Structure formats: structure tokens, C-alpha cells
Amino acid sequence: MTERQERTAPDAVMTRIGQVVMLHHAGDREEARHRFLDLWAEIGEDGDPLHRCTLAHYMADTQDEPADELAWDLRALTAAEELTDDRLAEHEGALAVRALYPSLHLNLAADYVKLGRPDPARSHLRRARSAADALAEDSHGDGVRAAISRLELRLGEGDTGWGPPGGRRA
Numbered sequence: 001m002t003e004r005q006e007r008t009a010p011d012a013v014m015t016r017i018g019q020v021v022m023l024h025h026a027g028d029r030e031e032a033r034h035r036f037l038d039l040w041a042e043i044g045e046d047g048d049p050l051h052r053c054t055l056a057h058y059m060a061d062t063q064d065e066p067a068d069e070l071a072w073d074l075r076a077l078t079a080a081e082e083l084t085d086d087r088l089a090e091h092e093g094a095l096a097v098r099a100l101y102p103s104l105h106l107n108l109a110a111d112y113v114k115l116g117r118p119d120p121a122r123s124h125l126r127r128a129r130s131a132a133d134a135l136a137e138d139s140h141g142d143g144v145r146a147a148i149s150r151l152e153l154r155l156g157e158g159d160t161g162w163g164p165p166g167g168r169r170a
Contacts, residue, residue, distance in 0.1 A: 013048070014051065017051070057104070102134065102135055105125070108124040132145055
């Protein structure tokens with residue numbers, strides 16, 4: 001029991017990232033961006049991959065310029081590639097590493113669409129689609145699958161058969 005409690009002990013950095021996410025969702029995008037940058041400076045380029053992946057994933061959503069959003073989404077993917085399931089298991093409620101990839105690749109595909117680069121967009125969209133089997137059958141998984149379907153239709157990739165659009169970008 002003690003070992004399990006230690007493995008899922010609250011992670012102060014993840015808590016702080018979550019607080020900034022709430023600030024962003026409440027509408028204070030600029031302040032969220034500044035706080036994320038402060039946290040990024042604290043974590044560093046070589047910090048814990050879980051912290052870097054999570055922060056970069058959310059930091060991308062606070063960017064005004066598509067190229068900046070792409071840069072942060074690429075940082076998130078790079079950090080995810082360094083993650084292990086054991087590291088994720090230390091964080092309460094964490095997913096398996098492979099469950100991160102559909103959302104990460106979907107975001108990169110959307111970034112490339114915004115930048116008018118359909119070839120890399122399609123490549124990441126295919127990666128999102130092939131990784132989608134790792135998603136749970138829950139609202140998050142449904143939302144990611146729906147967003148993949150919408151982007152596929154937008155890029156002329158065909159109907160996916162995953163049900164009606166209505167999810168949101170991960």
C-alpha cells in the first residue's frame with residue numbers, strides 16, 4: 001500500500017501545470033502563456049519528459065502564431081518519445097505512453113494545415129489515425145477520434161466511419 005501511495009504521490013509540477021491550464025481555460029491566455037514560460041524555464045530542455053510533454057502540449061494552445069504553436073507541439077512530441085510507461089505510472093491518472101500519440105500527431109497535423117503544408121499534415125494525420133486504437137472509449141477518446149475524422153474530411157482523406165463530428169481538438 002505504501003509503495004502504491006509513493007508511486008502516485010502528487011506531482012507538484014503537474015499540479016502547477018494544471019493550475020495554469022485552468023487559468024487558460026478561464027480565458028486568460030496571455031497570463032497562462034507567461035506562467036507556462038516561467039515553468040518551462042524551471043523545468044528546462046532536459047527536464048522530466050512528462051513535465052516537458054504536458055507543458056509543451058498545453059503551451060502550444062496559448063500561441064498566437066501557427067509557427068510557434070508548431071514549435072511547442074514538436075517539443076511535446078519529442079518529450080513524449082522519451083517517456084516510459086513506468087514514468088507515467090508515477091503520475092496519478094496517467095495514460096499509457098501510446099495513448100498520447102493520437103492527440104500529439106493530431107495537433108501537429110492541425111498546425112501544418114494552418115501553415116498551408118498539406119503533406120506533413122497528412123503524414124501526422126495518418127500517424128494519429130494509426131495510433132487511435134490506444135485511445136480509451138471515453139469522452140476524450142471520442143473527441144480525439146472525431147477531430148481526426150473532421151481533419152481527414154477537410155484534407156480530403158475520406159469518411160472515417162467513427163460517427164458524427166462533434167469532438168474538439170485534443
